[in-house]
Amino acid sequence: MIRHTVVFKLKHPKGSVAEKKFLSDANLLAAIPGVQAFEQLRQVSPKNEFKFGVSMEFKDQAAYTGYNEHPSHVAFVKDRWVPEVASFTEIDYVAL
Amino acid sequence: MIRHTVVFKLKHPKGSVAEKKFLSDANLLAAIPGVQAFEQLRQVSPKNEFKFGVSMEFKDQAAYTGYNEHPSHVAFVKDRWVPEVASFTEIDYVAL
Numbered sequence: 001m002i003r004h005t006v007v008f009k010l011k012h013p014k015g016s017v018a019e020k021k022f023l024s025d026a027n028l029l030a031a032i033p034g035v036q037a038f039e040q041l042r043q044v045s046p047k048n049e050f051k052f053g054v055s056m057e058f059k060d061q062a063a064y065t066g067y068n069e070h071p072s073h074v075a076f077v078k079d080r081w082v083p084e085v086a087s088f089t090e091i092d093y094v095a096l
Numbered sequence: 097m098i099r100h101t102v103v104f105k106l107k108h109p110k111g112s113v114a115e116k117k118f119l120s121d122a123n124l125l126a127a128i129p130g131v132q133a134f135e136q137l138r139q140v141s142p143k144n145e146f147k148f149g150v151s152m153e154f155k156d157q158a159a160y161t162g163y164n165e166h167p168s169h170v171a172f173v174k175d176r177w178v179p180e181v182a183s184f185t186e187i188d189y190v191a192l
Contacts, residue, residue, distance in 0.1 A: 002140070007187050023192065041189035044098070053189050091103050091187075093137035093149055096119065 001094065002058045004067075007043055007050040008088035014051075022084050025076075026054065032070045034063035049087065097190065098154045100163075103139055103146040104184035110147075118180050121172075122150065128166045130159035145183065 012018040023040060030038035041053040058064040067073055108115040119136060126134035137149040154160040163169055 003137070040192045041099070042192050043187060044190050045186050045188035047186045050187070052192070053187065055189075089185075090141050090143045091139060091146070091149070092141035093151075094140050096136045096138050096148070 002061065002064050003055060003093040004058065004064060005053060005055045005091045005093070006088055007048070007053040007091065009050050009086045010052065011084055011086045022080060023052065025080060028072060029054070029056070029076060032067050032072050034058055034066050050089070098157065098160050099151060099189040100154065100160060101149060101151045101187045101189070102184055103149045103187065105146050105182045106148065107180055107182045118176060119148065121176060124168060125150070125172060128163050128168050130154055130162050146185070
């Protein structure tokens with residue numbers, strides 16, 4: 001199992017329509033083949049700058065690669081993530 | 097539910113006895129009252145500097161505060177975390 005997480009901050013003002021729309025539209029990622037345990041989350045620690053997170057799991061690297069290369073993911077990154085996300089960090093976990 | 101995660105890098109060399117001992121001893125945190133879904137993880141994304149992670153959940157802020165203030169946690173931070181951890185980031189999630 002690989003748990004892929006991304007913690008991020010949007011360019012949109014807090015509580016804005018644009019913020020809500022981004023978070024709503026990001027749910028399309030859950031429908032990409034291979035995605036398991038999809039979660040959208042609010043980041044609440046004051047010890048980092050990020051406000052939201054997404055977490056998903058893949059059964060193996062092949063499933064993860066399939067997600068990365070899927071047209072829906074590629075389009076989301078190009079059309080929504082790059083223009084609307086101010087900063088982010090990717091953190092991927094496997095069993096210790 | 098609050099999911100408390102910390103992603104970190106140890107000062108110890110990769111695969112060293114000191115590294116193994118730190119990771120083994122960190123399991124004591126799982127026994128602190130209020131800790132649920134405790135996981136130790138390996139961080140594998142090349143897009144950040146961290147090599148390990150810990151994740152746990154609390155039912156509410158009171159349980160999280162109880163953990164933070166518990167003598168076992170305070171001692172672990174003072175005696176092991178501060179001297180042995182090179183860098184870390186705390187990320188806490190709640191439902192969106």
